[in-house]
Amino acid sequence: MSGKVSGNAGMEQLILIMNKLQEACASSGTAHKFDLPQIAVVGSQSAGKSSVLENFVGKDFLPRGSGIVTRRPLVLQLINFHTEYAEFGHIRGKRFTNFDEVRQEIENETDRVTGKNKGISNVPIMLRVYSPQVLNLTLVDLPGLTKVAVGDQPQDIELLIRAMILEFVSKDNCLILAVTPANSDLANSDALKIAKEVDPSGTRTIGVITKLDLMDQGTDARDVLENRLLPLRRGYIGVVNRSQKDIEGKKDIVAAMAAERKFFLSHPAYRHMAERMGTSYLQRCLNQQLTNHIRETLPALRTALQSKLLDMEGDYRMYRNFDPNDPTIKTKAMMTMINQFTEEFTQAIEGSGEVNTKELSGGAKINRIFHERFMYLLHKTESDERELRKEISYAIRNIHGIRTGLFTPDMAFETIVKQQIARMKEPTLKCVDMVVEELINVVHHCTEKMSSYPRLREATESIVTNRIREQEGKTKSQLMLLVDIQLAYMNTNHEDFIGFAKLFSGRRENERHGITFLQNGADSLPDQFGKIDWEEKKVSFSC
Numbered sequence: 001m002s003g004k005v006s007g008n009a010g011m012e013q014l015i016l017i018m019n020k021l022q023e024a025c026a027s028s029g030t031a032h033k034f035d036l037p038q039i040a041v042v043g044s045q046s047a048g049k050s051s052v053l054e055n056f057v058g059k060d061f062l063p064r065g066s067g068i069v070t071r072r073p074l075v076l077q078l079i080n081f082h083t084e085y086a087e088f089g090h091i092r093g094k095r096f097t098n099f100d101e102v103r104q105e106i107e108n109e110t111d112r113v114t115g116k117n118k119g120i121s122n123v124p125i126m127l128r129v130y131s132p133q134v135l136n137l138t139l140v141d142l143p144g145l146t147k148v149a150v151g152d153q154p155q156d157i158e159l160l161i162r163a164m165i166l167e168f169v170s171k172d173n174c175l176i177l178a179v180t181p182a183n184s185d186l187a188n189s190d191a192l193k194i195a196k197e198v199d200p201s202g203t204r205t206i207g208v209i210t211k212l213d214l215m216d217q218g219t220d221a222r223d224v225l226e227n228r229l230l231p232l233r234r235g236y237i238g239v240v241n242r243s244q245k246d247i248e249g250k251k252d253i254v255a256a257m258a259a260e261r262k263f264f265l266s267h268p269a270y271r272h273m274a275e276r277m278g279t280s281y282l283q284r285c286l287n288q289q290l291t292n293h294i295r296e297t298l299p300a301l302r303t304a305l306q307s308k309l310l311d312m313e314g315d316y317r318m319y320r321n322f323d324p325n326d327p328t329i330k331t332k333a334m335m336t337m338i339n340q341f342t343e344e345f346t347q348a349i350e351g352s353g354e355v356n357t358k359e360l361s362g363g364a365k366i367n368r369i370f371h372e373r374f375m376y377l378l379h380k381t382e383s384d385e386r387e388l389r390k391e392i393s394y395a396i397r398n399i400h401g402i403r404t405g406l407f408t409p410d411m412a413f414e415t416i417v418k419q420q421i422a423r424m425k426e427p428t429l430k431c432v433d434m435v436v437e438e439l440i441n442v443v444h445h446c447t448e449k450m451s452s453y454p455r456l457r458e459a460t461e462s463i464v465t466n467r468i469r470e471q472e473g474k475t476k477s478q479l480m481l482l483v484d485i486q487l488a489y490m491n492t493n494h495e496d497f498i499g500f501a502k503l504f505s506g507r508r509e510n511e512r513h514g515i516t517f518l519q520n521g522a523d524s525l526p527d528q529f530g531k532i533d534w535e536e537k538k539v540s541f542s543c
């Protein structure tokens with residue numbers, strides 16, 4: 001086994017920092033996944049994976065039995081601490097001091113996601129064990145490789161478990177603890193096969209040989225343990241775990257470890273290397289190897305973290321040397337985000353900042369609403385010319401009643417024009433709706449950068465949207481007021497009506513069949529009077 005085994009307080013802190021990071025990543029969901037250094041335990045079913053982990057903790061706490069017991073990955077963080085207790089990621093704050101309850105909770109939590117009938121899931125259970133017995137280590141217990149589906153397991157269970165294991169072990173930052181029982185052929189070891197697939201040069205694989213006590217009389221694993229049979233860069237460590245009988249008889253782990261030590265010291269094939277065998281050596285080795293591994297992977301991890309940090313929080317970068325939980329730092333970071341939001345919102349409307357080349361957005365879209373969509377809606381409201389003439393004719397005749405009038409009454413004009421003006425209300429309101437919709441889109445887009453603070457994002461969106469809605473109400477009533485003002489009084493002295501005035505003062509020309517009017521000045525009538533092509537027409541109404 002390469003690597004000196006020694007305690008190094010400074011480096012040990014690294015594992016604790018990694019644990020914190022791991023927890024932060026797990027709680028923030030998939031968005032910020034980093035490949036944090038960890039050790040995954042792989043091997044076939046009943047190879048002794050869970051037994052190895054339990055020995056590290058010195059407690060019985062993992063569900064065990066025949067068949068597939070480990071059905072979800074268990075991320076086990078061991079933390080050296082003066083008191084002993086366990087805590088689950090899914091029930092923060094609840095301290096378990098009774099390890100039977102820990103086992104029960106693992107079982108319950110496994111069933112909760114996978115169902116009771118032996119289903120599997122790749123959603124990990126997070127468990128922290130604080131204890132004076134343990135060295136700082138993060139291990140992942142994985143379901144054993146199995147071939148035959150039982151219970152609710154799908155027929156392709158073998159592939160599913162393989163995929164789940166690969167998900168962990170194919171990451172460069174994962175050390176592979178390949179567990180193989182000594183009483184099976186090493187050349188056929190599932191653990192070593194899968195390790196070889198993802199780590200062909202063998203730089204991240206550590207071999208563990210269990211069940212040395214169960215080997216046939218006269219055979220031993222000396223060649224393997226001396227790293228001669230199937231050499232691994234990090235070598236092999238032999239262990240003797242408790243047998244099923246020991247477990248049922250509630251054999252104490254401390255006694256089991258003493259028996260293990262005695263086994264190695266007294267065995268003629270292993271005696272010479274007894275110091276490099278056994279659970280406690282394995283534990284120290286792993287601690288050292290994980291520490292070294294973290295140190296090696298740190299530069300790449302640091303780069304990945306920093307670029308993510310830049311992505312996520314922009315200006316928040318300048319606070320990275322401070323404690324991120326410090327409330328004043330958090331407040332500053334949030335303020336920065338709010339300022340950034342304001343800036344981006346303004347830019348989206350004004351048109352500077354990031355340029356979208358795929359579609360119109362923000363200010364440009366609003367511009368289109370005003371100049372194209374609104375115009376289109378206005379045109380749609382115009383009645384066609386014939387319709388308008390008919391309306392005018394009826395208006396004039398209805399106003400004259402039984403009499404046949406000499407002059408075209410003002411009232412007819414007013415009634416028609418008022419109708420036309422009133423028709424502007426609907427497209428105007430619609431225009432406001434469209435602008436509001438686009439503004440809300442812009443708000444939503446600009447708050448995306450706050451997604452690392454979901455509550456801040458929600459609050460910002462709701463405050464700004466409410467404000468927009470308030471203004472929407474005010475704008476609409478203001479616009480309706482403008483239209484009402486136009487409707488309330490028609491100023492026929494306005495220059496737009498000069499043609500009209502002329503018509504009444506200068507041209508009272510009776511025609512035999514009707515009154516000709518609007519001949520000269522009509523093209524200067526306000527647009528609201530319908531877009532009749534007055535130019536070439538003489539509009540005559542018979543009286």
Ligand code: GDP
Pocket residue numbers: 043044045046047048049050051052064065070144210211212213214239240241242243244245247
């Ligand atoms: P896993 O499926 O790989 O997690 O395997 P377990 O740790 O649950 O072990 C399966 C069975 O093998 C249990 O009954 C253990 O008691 C037994 N076992 C594991 N390691 C050893 C060992 O070194 N010696 C003996 N005699 N039995 C062992």
Ligand code: MG
Pocket residue numbers: 049050069070144
């Ligand atoms: Mg297991």
